[in-house]
Amino acid sequence: MNNEFDWIKSIAPTKHYHTSVKTGIGDDAAIYAVEQGYEQVIAVDTMVEGIHFKKETMPIKSIGYKALAVNLSDLAAMGATPLYFLVSVAFPKQGWSQEELSEIYHGMNQLADRWHVDLIGGDTVSTKEGLVITVTVVGHVEAGRHLLRSNAKEGDVLFITGKLGLSAFGLEKLLVEGLSVADDLSMRPFLKAHQEPEPDLAAGQLLAQCGQRVSLNDVSDGVAHEAKEIAEASGVNVVIDWEKLPICHEFTKYSLEKQEDWMLYGGEDFKLVGTVSSDKWSDLEQQFQDNQLPIYVIGAVEQGNGAVFLQRQGKRSLIEKSGYQHF
Numbered sequence: 001m002n003n004e005f006d007w008i009k010s011i012a013p014t015k016h017y018h019t020s021v022k023t024g025i026g027d028d029a030a031i032y033a034v035e036q037g038y039e040q041v042i043a044v045d046t047m048v049e050g051i052h053f054k055k056e057t058m059p060i061k062s063i064g065y066k067a068l069a070v071n072l073s074d075l076a077a078m079g080a081t082p083l084y085f086l087v088s089v090a091f092p093k094q095g096w097s098q099e100e101l102s103e104i105y106h107g108m109n110q111l112a113d114r115w116h117v118d119l120i121g122g123d124t125v126s127t128k129e130g131l132v133i134t135v136t137v138v139g140h141v142e143a144g145r146h147l148l149r150s151n152a153k154e155g156d157v158l159f160i161t162g163k164l165g166l167s168a169f170g171l172e173k174l175l176v177e178g179l180s181v182a183d184d185l186s187m188r189p190f191l192k193a194h195q196e197p198e199p200d201l202a203a204g205q206l207l208a209q210c211g212q213r214v215s216l217n218d219v220s221d222g223v224a225h226e227a228k229e230i231a232e233a234s235g236v237n238v239v240i241d242w243e244k245l246p247i248c249h250e251f252t253k254y255s256l257e258k259q260e261d262w263m264l265y266g267g268e269d270f271k272l273v274g275t276v277s278s279d280k281w282s283d284l285e286q287q288f289q290d291n292q293l294p295i296y297v298i299g300a301v302e303q304g305n306g307a308v309f310l311q312r313q314g315k316r317s318l319i320e321k322s323g324y325q326h327f
Contacts, residue, residue, distance in 0.1 A: 011105050017116040018083055030120035032084060038140040043074035049092075049130040057174040060100050062195040063133070064107030070220065071137040072115065072199035073270040077218040079147040079208025080139035082115055082201065087122035090132035104133070107196075115201060145208045147274070151215035152234035156275035158299035159284075161203045163246045164223055165259070166193035168266020186250070197270040203293050204272060210284055216274035222265040224319050226273050227299075227308045237304025238275075240264070240319070242312040244298045264310070265321060275301050 012025040023031040034040065047053060047067050058066070068085060075082050087108065091101060112119060117137070170190030173181045181187050200218070207214050215234060217226040224240070231238040251259045276284055281297065288295040299311070308319045 010102070011119070013119050016118045016120075018118055021084065021118055021120055024118065024120040025122075030084070030086070032120065032138075035140060037143055039143050039146055041075055041078050041080040041139045041141055041146065042136065043071050043078075044134065044136040045071050045074065046132060046134040048132050056178055057171065058195055059179070060103040061107035061110070063131075064104035064109075065111050065196045066107075067104075067133045067135050068108045068111050068117075068137075069197050069199050069270065070268075071135045072111070072117070072201060073197070073218045073220065075137055075139040076199050076201045076204030077147065077216050077272060078139075078141060079145060079204045079214075079216070080141040081205060082117045082137055082139040084118045084120045084138045085112065086120060086136045086138075088134040088136075089122070089124050090127040090130075091124060092127050092129055092131055094129070096131055108135075111196075115199075141208055147204070147208055147214050147216040149215055149217050149230045149233035151213055152230050152236050152238070152275040152301050153213070153277070154236055154301055154303045155278055156215075156301035157278050157281050157297050158227065158238055158240065158273070158275055158301060159281075160219075160223065160246070160271055160273050160296050160298050161200050162269070162271040162294050163248055164219065164264075164269050164271065165251060165262030165266050166190050166248065167197065167268040167270075168194075168262040169248075169251070170194035171266075171268075172262075190250075194268065197268065199270055200272045202291070203288070203295070206287060206291060206293065207272070207274065207284075210287055212276050212280045212284060214274055214276050216272055219269040219271045219273055220267060222267040223269070223273055223298075224264040224308060224310075224321065225267070228306070228319075230273070230275065231304070231308055232306035234275075234301075235305060237302045237307045237309065238299060239302060239309045239311050239316065240299040242310060244296065246294075246296050246298075264319070273298075 020033040171194045227238045309316045
């Protein structure tokens with residue numbers, strides 16, 4: 001990077017979607033106004049080269065796109081609307097060019113423009129090896145309407161807002177064949193799910209506004225793991241019904257063990273898993289249909305103390321395997 005200050009100027013936005021931004025990039029800190037009647041929601045995630053992405057499996061633009069998407073997914077799980085984001089990049093002096101870094105920001109901006117999210121600050125430093133991207137997102141939700149993992153109760157139904165396992169399936173193919181797998185048109189949906197996932201913001205906002213008691217989590221580390229977090233936070237047991245899981249037709253060509261790995265433990269689906277009272281399910285399902293959004297019942301909530309079970313063909317087993325673990 002020739003000049004840090006010229007670089008900052010090159011990525012500074014020329015406009016803001018939100019008039020609440022008072023001071024953005026160009027000063028020591030950003031300033032924005034807080035709207036009365038709303039709660040602020042903040043999330044941060046870090047992506048590390050070699051752990052979360054590799055050049056061999058991710059187009060450069062997609063790295064930036066995904067870095068923002070995973071954060072917006074956290075806001076979706078709270079029922080929030082995104083407003084602003086900040087980006088901190090640790091940029092290695094070897095192996096990456098300034099043009100590639102610009103392409104990463106282009107990927108972030110592509111998604112930010114779609115959801116009208118303003119870039120208001122960040123930091124850029126050098127590192128000896130490996131690109132590290134940390135994104136912080138700020139949103140808001142109407143006061144009292146935020147969604148938590150701890151809202152599940154006995155008698156609820158368990159739901160998911162889309163199909164599972166697409167990202168894990170796509171990644172497996174990429175690790176074997178590299179980016180050339182994109183030449184297979186049938187693989188495009190799976191590569192898209194892994195490289196440029198869509199945060200379920202519309203679904204999250206609908207759930208926040210539906211007027212029902214909803215628990216919610218986004219599927220970043222596998223639906224089994226996220227269901228476990230809901231179960232533990234709420235002090236209940238969760239049962240996942242295998243026969244009710246929406247499955248991609250392509251998966252039926254593979255073994256049951258493979259299907260389980262992708263759908264239950266693969267992670268990075270960034271769909272929303274949650275619960276709602278069984279007597280409110282029909283109303284919620286209708287609201288999703290009216291908004292042309294997918295939602296499926298995949299299980300139930302029972303009395304318990306934080307366990308998750310898999311039910312298949314009338315038999316039930318305790319799920320002990322989890323999704324991705326950082327430590």
